[in-house]
Amino acid sequence: MAKTLKILVPDVGDFDSIPVIEVLVNVGDVVAAEQSLITLESDKATMEVPAPQAGKILSLDVALGDTVNLGDLIATLEVEASVAKQSTNYIPVRESQLELPTIAAAETVKPVSVDTDSSEETSVDYDFDLVVLGAGPGGYTAAFRAADLGLNVALIERYSSLGGVCLNVGCIPSKALLHTARVIDEAAAMSAHGLRFGKPEIDITQLRNWKGSVVSQLTGGLAKMAKQRKITVITGHARFTDKHSLMVASEAGLKAVSFSRCIIAAGSQSVKLSGLPWEDPRMMDSTDALELEDIPQRLLVVGGGIIGLEMATVYQALGSQVTVVEMLDQLIPGADKDLVRPLQRRLKERMNNIFLKTRVENVEATEDALIATLSGKNVPEKLKFDRVLVAIGRTPNGNLIGAEKADVHVDDRGFIPVNTQMQTNQAHIFAIGDIVGQPMLAHKATHEAKVAAEVCAGEKSFFDARVIPSVAYTDPEIAWVGVTETEAKQQGIDYKVGKFPWAASGRALGIARSEGFSKLLFDPKTDQIIGAGIVGVNAGDLISECSLAIEMGAEAADIGLTIHPHPTLSETVAMAAEVFEGTITDLYIPKRK
Helix, strand or coil: CEEEEEEECCCCCCCCCEEEEEECCCCCCEECCCCEEEEEEECCEEEEEECCCCEEEEEECCCCCCEECCCCEEEEEEEECCCCCCCCCCCCCCCCCCCCCCCCCCCCCCCCCCEHHHCCCCCCCCCEEEEEECCCHHHHHHHHHHHHCCCCEEEEECCCCCCHHHHHHCHHHHHHHHHHHHHHHHHHHHHHHCCCCCCCCCCHHHHHHHHHHHHHHHHHHHHHHHHHCCCEEEECEEEEEECCEEEEEECCEEEEEEEEEEEECCCEEECCCCCCCCCCCCEECHHHHHHCCCCCCEEEEECCCHHHHHHHHHHHHHCCEEEEECCCCCCCCCCCHHHHHHHHHHHHHHCCEEECCCEEEEEEECCCCEEEEEECCCCCCEEEECEEEECCCEEECHHHCCHHHHCCCCCCCCCCCCCCCCECCECCEEECHHHHCCCCCHHHHHHHHHHHHHHHCCCCCCCCCCCCCEEECCCCEEEEEECCHHHHHHHCCCCEEEEEEHHHCHHHHHCCCCCCEEEEEECCCCCEEEEEEEEECCHHHHHHHHHHHHHCCCEHHHHHCCCCCCCCCCHHHHHHHHHHHCCCCCCCCCCCC
16 A cells, blocks of 8 residues: 655755755656655755655655745655655755765776786896886886985986976966966956956966966976986987887987887876867967967857866956867866756856857868867857867877887777776886876876886885875865765765865855855765765865775765865865764754654
8 A cells, every 4th residue: 555755845954945956757757766756946055855665656745946835845755654754854865775885996998918028138228217207297207216226317307397297287387377277267256245356357378377387396306306316307309219218209309219118108188089189279279279379359168178168167256258169068077066066057147158069060270260160959050269279188198109019908098098007007117197198298207107116126115095086276276086876876876975065164154155055975884984075175185084084994984074274165074074963963863764
């Protein structure tokens, strides 16, 4: 015998007329216990209302765009009489009923078969004990660590300064410009709180010079440390000539370099869409965009991933009318949708247009403008822009270094497979960073670099990171680590969530940035944390605690009982753990009957 259960709007704090921003089910759907039914938005925070029990949706009494209040009817659920009980609303967690597999040690690619016969003969006299190809964060870290362990090291870099793409034309200059954008936005936002500034006067030359000085300070420091370690730095483009030799081409000519061991840290480059007028200087990749040649009135950003949105944030703050085009159905596709939602709301207020599920079919270069042809639902067919930035990802440089001359295997996509000691199929040749696989992140490369250097020096070392955090330095920032909710659902991993809205954070309210939240995923059998996601100001700084917690196998109680300073944003992580445990006092969560 079946009974009906009425599901009501829960207590979400001191708010009235809460908008419904998502309806996740339809009449007739069979839902599981804790499955989300609708998403509500209260004071820029969001929460999902779940089904208290498994059953069938008999009626839906709300629709997208409705506003609701405490106690309003959401839906009527048909449940078995033997399990029916009164609905009690609370801040929800979501779960699956499937088994949680053991989290394996992270590897960038599958282990490879190493050719141990290819290692060097000890009687051969090479120029260097170790040559590191590429001086980005992975490359210089490997070179420095190897030198510290007593090896005679050469570091080959195509740029005139050390640091690779990250320090010269990537991570560091982009963060300097993102700080500029944040200052502009914060100054403007304070007008709503009684503090008004005049319109900023932007000296593009001085801003460009400041960005350059940040880069110079860091790269200059690297050059000094390389000299202190007696590392030979060679500038130029290098290619293998055999298993123990490289040829370096520079303005000074060709230079042959031999080695006992080699670490390939040659990185990646921006993907360029074919068929676009790349000969036109108004077309940009991320490197071009960071040059900050001018501030275009109309800018098209192709790609709604991390790099595209970071640069869109910079140029919009500096005065450009920015349109973002993403071919998938959400921005930052690797992140959970609920993490992206606060960022997307903020961007919609600032960007000229955001087009999802849309492609750029063509760009025509005319004297007056770049004319983009778009294809998608409810999008204009053609739009005019002053510049176009293509930021659709990066591709590894595995096919650009003559790896075949050294019999180093490179796969069809340009990646070089390695084992957990970062060895390629040649025992004396190692590879690290972007060139060995996803994720293409500097902080992954530096850890791989130390492993490779230590193995080269004869130490027992291997790469055994359980998780690698990701950060989008947008405004608000988005950071995640470990298992995401999307992955958990796709892989059938059983999990529960503790989620703390920043609308209840005194620190977030005090800086007028309460749109974020901290979310932790736990194994319901062990209470151990398996994943985390944070959206909000400085989320990239906050995610490190979650990474450490996963590495240490921390339980919810370990996090919640760790005393965090108040008022801070960091305490929202502990409060998310308390939500999971049901010990939270900063929110009211009625107990389930």
